[in-house]
Amino acid sequence: MKDTFGALAIKTTMLVIAALLLFAPFLFQDVRALEVAARICIFIVLVASYDLLIGYTGIVSFAHTMFFGFGAYGTAIALKQMGPGWDAVAFGTGAGVLLSLVVAAAIGLISLRVKAIFFAMITLATASVVLVLASQLSQITGGEDGITYRVPELFKPTTKLLVDENGQVLRWFGVKLNGKLAAYYFVFLTSMVLFFLMLRITASPLGTVLKAIRENEARAEAVGYRVVAYRTFVFCLSAVVASLAGSVYAVWLKYTGPETTLSFSIMIDILLMVVIGGMGTMWGAVVGAVLMVMAQYYLRDLMGAAAEAMAGIPLLPEFLDPDRWLFWLGIIFILLVYFFPKGIVGTLMTKGARR
């Protein structure tokens, strides 16, 4: 198939984004920008794994942050209890993945055989119970305050990767080669591996079966594919990937709490990212995550300025308050679902083909 103009544009954008993320520590030399870049990497994986569910298989789950949280909390608790070491990271990640797998399989087998809407409700209920549990069991999870912990030696900002003759940290292009850099590349590489793994899965025969199920469940069943088994499998798969992303995030942030991993607002972020980017296209996850995370960090500043400018008008400043940014995103979200249900990438992909 010859690439359309839109598809070419998407591919170029992907290359640019990948290059920007790869050289982020050198291009944007401030702490906040590096935070943004790492968050983008992790959310690309998280959103892509959610897209496996909603876009490729047509399952709506509201429990994705729960699996993200399992991974993050597993790693966090292990690092806190066992001290900063690779064994703790491995053990915590493994425990998180295992828990996600068990819970996903249980939910899937019980509820994936019923209607899509039932499944959405059940996952929503499960996720909120887990959120409440996490904030209540404060001896283990640190409650609302979350847990802070130390990470392995390699990722500490004081760690010197390379030293010059004076024993100072070596600089490349003005960037200190310290543990922070190592941590960023750890995040970047794991995210990339996970993302390409998922991309490979969607291109495999399995991905085709999933699309068949999404398009016509009864026909897929009639052709001989066991729909419930496939759905449960993909639900478990995306849960495991989300859990891994959570573990990476926990290592990067050195902090895990309900607000950063489990909260419902993260679930909404993921939904927005998938829909903005485009459901059913792995690339959409990239576009959505980049746009949303940038908006989260930089749009608020803009709104704050706008609210000050509108200070005289009643009620309008209330809506332009930086805390109300979800209001505008919600409206954008509704409009997108109405007018561009395929999202940015999906719309662009088909754009050139019509001519």
Add this chain to the structure above:
Amino acid sequence: MNKLSDTLGRFGGVNLLPVALAAIAFVLIGAPSSWVTLTIAGLSMGMMVFLMASGLSLVFGLMDVLNFGHSAFISFGAFVAASVLAALGGWLDGDNIMLASAALGLALLAAIAFGLAAGLFFETVIIRPVYRDHLRQILITMGALIVSEQIILAIWGGTPMTVPRPAFLHGAWIIGDVSIEIYRVFAFGLGLAVFIGLMVLLNRTRVGLLIRAGVENREMVEALGFKIDRLFIGVFMLGSALAALGGAMWAGYETLITPALGGEMMIVVFIVVIIGGLGSIEGTLLGAIIVGLTANYIGYLAPKLALASNMILMMAILMWRPSGLRPAVK
């Protein structure tokens, strides 16, 4: 075994579940006075949850539309009623029962009126364009929920709001060593009245006949020349109004409300609807009562378990009956 289930079926089948629950709890709790208090608390909570859940269930049954934004009506109802009560604060403080009930009535009416208007708006603007597309329905109503929550935050602010209650609903009746909170009895009575009203509407009127027929087979009703779309707007508005009423009652029960109220209740509402079976009013009532009773009993017997109890209950019932206790929709 068959004989046993036949006998059980004759005496009400799954309807006996709350009774069985109460009996087990009676044995476990031991003290009759606390049991009575807990049972009444559970029944009244169940009734309030029923108010919130019935609309959701009906709308799903009739039109195959599941509204994830339903909790917005609950929160709005709570805040509208609380604002009206706060504005009429002077009427509540006096000893004049007439004025106090008038204030309460106005607050509940304001919530209902708001629910009707919001339901009309919601149905025509948000849901109408995405009939018969479950995926987009879930997404759109979710988006609407986000926007509504933000509107509440912008108007009423994020700080908790105290809800004044009329003086005559304060306090408790003491019978022997059993104390019964008056507000709970009031909530139970109101819920029961609404349930009876709904049953009469559905089973004894022509509109109710059409609604039930629509749940059963929509195309056939349309083919017979009835405009089921219009009927649906009515049902949707009614459901929203009931949710707002439930929210208003809940606000009076909690006396301190935050914008998170809708989201918190939504989970309970979903669990109730799932347990009861989508689309049936009796099922929703049954589910609500079971959830209300369990929440109160477990809260007393094993407070640590209280959080997970609803979840475990839902899982158990879904294992037993995958489409709920009394489903109306196949």
